[in-house]
Amino acid sequence: MAQPATDIRLHAKPERVYYFGTCVIDLFYPGAGLAGMELLRREGIKVVFPPDQGCCGQPARNSGYMDEARAVALRQMEAFPNDWPIVVPSGSCAGMMKTHYPDLFKGRPDYERAVAFSARVHELTAFLVNVLHITLEDKGPPVTVTWHGSCHSMREMGVVDEPKSLLRQLANVTLVENPREKECCGFGGTFSVRQPEISAAMVGDKIQALEETGAARVVSGDCGCLMNIGGALEKAGKSMRPQHIAEFLLERGHGR
Amino acid sequence: MGAEPQAAAGNDFTARAPKALNDPTLRANFRRAMDGLMSKRAAQFADTPAWEALRARGAAAKARVLARLPELLVELEENCRANGIEVHWAESIPEANAIVLEILRAAGARTVIKGKSMVSEEMELNHHLAAHGIQAVESDLGEYIIQLAGEAPSHIVMPCIHKNKAEIAQLFAERIPGLGYTEDVDALTAAARAELRGRFAAADAGISGVNFAVAETGTLVLVENEGNGRLSTTLPPLHIALMGIEKLVETLEDLPPLLALLPRSATGQHITTYVNMITHPRRPGELDGPEKVHLVLLDSGRSRVFGDDQLRDTLRCIRCGACMNHCPVYSRVGGHTYKFVYPGPIGKILTPQLEGLDCAGDQPHASTLCNACVEVCPVKIPIADILVRLREESVRPGHSGAVKGGGARRSWLETLSWRGWMLIYSRPWMGRLAAWGMTRFGNLLPERLPLLKAWTSVRAKPRFAAKSLHELAREQGYCDE
Numbered sequence: 001m002a003q004p005a006t007d008i009r010l011h012a013k014p015e016r017v018y019y020f021g022t023c024v025i026d027l028f029y030p031g032a033g034l035a036g037m038e039l040l041r042r043e044g045i046k047v048v049f050p051p052d053q054g055c056c057g058q059p060a061r062n063s064g065y066m067d068e069a070r071a072v073a074l075r076q077m078e079a080f081p082n083d084w085p086i087v088v089p090s091g092s093c094a095g096m097m098k099t100h101y102p103d104l105f106k107g108r109p110d111y112e113r114a115v116a117f118s119a120r121v122h123e124l125t126a127f128l129v130n131v132l133h134i135t136l137e138d139k140g141p142p143v144t145v146t147w148h149g150s151c152h153s154m155r156e157m158g159v160v161d162e163p164k165s166l167l168r169q170l171a172n173v174t175l176v177e178n179p180r181e182k183e184c185c186g187f188g189g190t191f192s193v194r195q196p197e198i199s200a201a202m203v204g205d206k207i208q209a210l211e212e213t214g215a216a217r218v219v220s221g222d223c224g225c226l227m228n229i230g231g232a233l234e235k236a237g238k239s240m241r242p243q244h245i246a247e248f249l250l251e252r253g254h255g256r
Numbered sequence: 257m258g259a260e261p262q263a264a265a266g267n268d269f270t271a272r273a274p275k276a277l278n279d280p281t282l283r284a285n286f287r288r289a290m291d292g293l294m295s296k297r298a299a300q301f302a303d304t305p306a307w308e309a310l311r312a313r314g315a316a317a318k319a320r321v322l323a324r325l326p327e328l329l330v331e332l333e334e335n336c337r338a339n340g341i342e343v344h345w346a347e348s349i350p351e352a353n354a355i356v357l358e359i360l361r362a363a364g365a366r367t368v369i370k371g372k373s374m375v376s377e378e379m380e381l382n383h384h385l386a387a388h389g390i391q392a393v394e395s396d397l398g399e400y401i402i403q404l405a406g407e408a409p410s411h412i413v414m415p416c417i418h419k420n421k422a423e424i425a426q427l428f429a430e431r432i433p434g435l436g437y438t439e440d441v442d443a444l445t446a447a448a449r450a451e452l453r454g455r456f457a458a459a460d461a462g463i464s465g466v467n468f469a470v471a472e473t474g475t476l477v478l479v480e481n482e483g484n485g486r487l488s489t490t491l492p493p494l495h496i497a498l499m500g501i502e503k504l505v506e507t508l509e510d511l512p513p514l515l516a517l518l519p520r521s522a523t524g525q526h527i528t529t530y531v532n533m534i535t536h537p538r539r540p541g542e543l544d545g546p547e548k549v550h551l552v553l554l555d556s557g558r559s560r561v562f563g564d565d566q567l568r569d570t571l572r573c574i575r576c577g578a579c580m581n582h583c584p585v586y587s588r589v590g591g592h593t594y595k596f597v598y599p600g601p602i603g604k605i606l607t608p609q610l611e612g613l614d615c616a617g618d619q620p621h622a623s624t625l626c627n628a629c630v631e632v633c634p635v636k637i638p639i640a641d642i643l644v645r646l647r648e649e650s651v652r653p654g655h656s657g658a659v660k661g662g663g664a665r666r667s668w669l670e671t672l673s674w675r676g677w678m679l680i681y682s683r684p685w686m687g688r689l690a691a692w693g694m695t696r697f698g699n700l701l702p703e704r705l706p707l708l709k710a711w712t713s714v715r716a717k718p719r720f721a722a723k724s725l726h727e728l729a730r731e732q733g734y735c736d737e
Contacts, residue, residue, distance in 0.1 A: 188624025
């Protein structure tokens with residue numbers, strides 16, 4: 001795999017960024033998507049949401065439908081034409097665009113373009129911490145939360161500590177880490193419906209580990225995981241609430 | 257997703273899984289064992305830069321082998337022969353079994369003592385020998401236990417990891433004469449040891465696997481903890497070593513990083529109790545060692561794997577089992593659910609390549625692509641990317657021919673679904689229309705729809721938002737440059 005260009009130029013705060021909302025957020029969690037944009041805007045950055053964006057293409061790629069994935073990936077590359085950073089409120093979609101776009105176009109005319117595109121992709125929390133050096137204010141009431149790191153955020157994007165460092169900035173928030181933080185929640189996109197029994201066992205163990213922390217909320221940077229974990233918590237009648245980190249951070253800033 | 261491919265032999269992983277998932281003892285046995293193995297391994301590789309440097313050396317050593325495998329195999333053969341080790345090539349499993357049987361018959365051997373060998377599991381060698389009147393006894397404690405139980409290994413390093421102490425105590429009480437029920441580990445080990453000692457002494461031949469074969473020197477390297485490997489390969493007058501054609505290293509200098517990686521990754525041990533290096537049979541004047549040593553090199557589909565630039569990386573595997581120890585799927589369903597010899601992530605990429613996608617094409621789908629295996633692989637096998645490649649091969653029309661049974665899982669329904677998905681997400685107006693429709697009417701979809709039914713078995717139905725992010729972003733002015 002080609003090494004994406006380095007992001008050294010981005011250590012300075014950019015004036016504008018693109019925002020890739022992801023298809024899951026688009027349809028199910030638009031509040032999380034808006035919260036991410038608002039966090040960026042509050043830092044004095046112009047946020048542009050290109051209306052022609054759609055899905056990163058990961059579902060088809062992970063199912064082995066490469067032509068279909070490529071067609072959709074190409075459309076995304078076209079939708080973000082300027083050389084601005086692309087901020088993604090999902091480690092999984094960011095991982096697809098950052099690590100798999102170059103693979104997808106290897107040996108094809110759009111390869112160089114895919115490499116250049118992938119170098120511009122940032123996961124939201126890593127961007128807030130490493131590029132914007134954001135300082136957060138906590139106006140909310142005391143609350144205990146636990147963190148769920150998504151597999152692709154941790155292992156494809158290398159984003160492990162950044163989101164937790166954001167949570168630790170909040171004075172009234174107690175972060176209780178769960179010992180199974182690095183274990184997959186069992187979502188895996190189509191895995192959840194192709195292997196429903198195994199997925200059910202995994203998410204069952206996951207919500208048990210989360211509950212044992214005694215936290216009132218589980219915060220994550222990936223809405224796929226949240227849909228899985230949150231759905232399982234709801235079905236089991238648990239009181240723990242799932243929330244995307246962008247929404248949570250914004251809420252704390254507003255004192256809600 | 258079509259009904260027809262799943263009906264093929266072996267393609268029933270999903271159907272087998274619930275049996276393991278609903279067995280609380282089995283689930284607990286695996287959970288406990290895998291948790292222990294993961295923490296032991298983590299303790300060995302606490303120094304991240306040192307780990308990265310070491311695995312880079314290990315991966316490079318195996319990559320160099322695969323860059324020139326055919327010539328290295330010839331070099332190994334020449335050097336083994338020069339050392340007095342007879343070398344045999346087996347293209348298929350029946351051929352390998354026939355070779356072993358012939359060697360044993362020629363020596364008049366009736367009893368065999370076996371060290372641990374996954375290649376012999378591939379060959380189902382014990383059954384084959386038994387059918388020809390030769391009794392093979394497993395001497396690795398784990399293998400001995402499952403042989404007593406009449407079971408297959410559930411893990412490539414710890415074959416009886418699916419059993420707990422009480423289950424083994426019960427088995428020994430039933431099968432070892434004179435031993436009552438005891439959960440005392442020392443007593444159980446001593447009983448097995450007493451049984452096996454006589455077998456070592458009486459065996460006409462010893463059969464072992466090979467962890468690494470050094471092409472430069474014609475040396476067979478065998479790591480183990482119980483001394484049974486050393487006894488199996490030195491006590492009987494005849495030693496037959498079985499290895500897959502990929503288990504080579506170029507030179508002796510490649511061994512230190514790999515010997516440092518293998519036990520740490522496998523069992524969290526710094527080094528195994530025994531590291532055996534076998535270079536030749538007993539020489540005149542030497543007091544021990546077998547009089548004859550044979551090496552059987554098994555292909556059985558490996559050269560087809562070797563033929564593809566991407567899939568080739570599968571053959572880097574040093575069989576440490578770290579991928580299965582860290583796999584959230586393996587730790588839930590255990591090894592027997594995979595049904596084939598190699599379970600877990602490495603099995604999910606190796607089995608479909610050796611057996612064909614028509615026989616085991618469902619295995620690459622038994623993964624969330626969480627990458628936990630990739631993170632711990634000591635030779636950096638890109639397991640997740642190979643899983644995706646195999647998924648692609650299994651549905652691709654007019655497939656590349658790289659894998660047996662390519663295209664076997666193609667179904668019109670799934671192809672049509674992804675075509676529709678592609679249209680929606682590659683034409684923005686269609687995407688907007690679809691999102692508008694889903695946000696307005698999606699929540700009316702009944703739970704009994706096939707995919708939703710699977711989802712809602714343990715989860716609430718996902719709720720579509722009233723307006724999509726596209727709509728909200730436009731309303732709030734985010735779409736203007």
